[in-house]
Amino acid sequence: MAKDILFTLAAGFTRDLQGPLYCPECAITEGLLHYHPELRERLDVRTIDFKRPRPEIVALLGETNQDCPCLIVAEPAKADGLPVSTFEDKTFINDHKAIIEYLARNYGTSRPAHD
Template sequence: MKDTLYILAPGFEDPAYPGKAFYCWHCALMEGVLASFPELADRLDVRRIAWPKPRREVAELLGEDNQSLPVLVLSEGGFINDKDEILAALTERHGFPHPHP
């Protein structure tokens, strides 16, 4: 079983801001890292989730209170939902290079 990275699919709309399309910059950061190292990205199961809540797939795994993305669900259980901690886990668990300080 692989670690699973859940990120928001880009180009979503927020009813609070009519007529505008958005992306999550934390998720876009993850997309950039994945695209930069595709051979390492293959070690993960990456799922792009629609923006509106409830995000059923995530809520069913982590609970209604844990739907913020990005989130890395660990194969042995548990999860990481802080962008910097996710990047550290990608380095430690999957061999991605370190982010430059």
Template sequence: MSQAILYLLKPKFKDPIHGNADFFCPQCVPIEGLLTMFPDMCQNLDIRYVDFARPRGEMGIYVGDEQSCPQLILPNGDDTHSVKLSHEGLGKVRRIEDPKDVHCYLIARFGLPKPHP
């Protein structure tokens, strides 16, 4: 694995617990915004959209049952931007699962402008 893998929920999904309504993931929206505003970043990420239902594709290989989204899987461990944000995944991978930490990591790693206070 050479690129970080970014797992996001597909933009439109159903949650059978809540009837037949369509939903989107409010935690994924800020990450989607960054990807839209700074599309060059996408070339350096392996972005994978997964279904709401679990298991969520190959995600379990890296995180076991901790399949929240968004989630960033770091190839072969941490880099200087992820050291304080990441947690152990399965095998040698590290992962960032808190949406705010994923956001902070992407801004730092790709040298993006900081959000206005």
């Protein structure tokens, strides 16, 4: 069975002569991986460089879909009701809150506490 693929950005990049920087949404997603280390075995987790183009994502989702974090869903029916996008035969989620909800529903991870 194919695994869901999760892309996050490596921390410590520079942009517009500023840095080192990190992607806040990727940091939240990485934090969830820290809390639930078993996800690294159950998902195909790929940490990639910030610089565009991002060939690892482009090869799967095309030039216009390079945002991170990004979860490519192996079984689209498991993402019902979540904001998904498609490219060719692939379904993916680019919103970190939706990714976290997807992981909670399908992998039993914890959800964030809200006020």
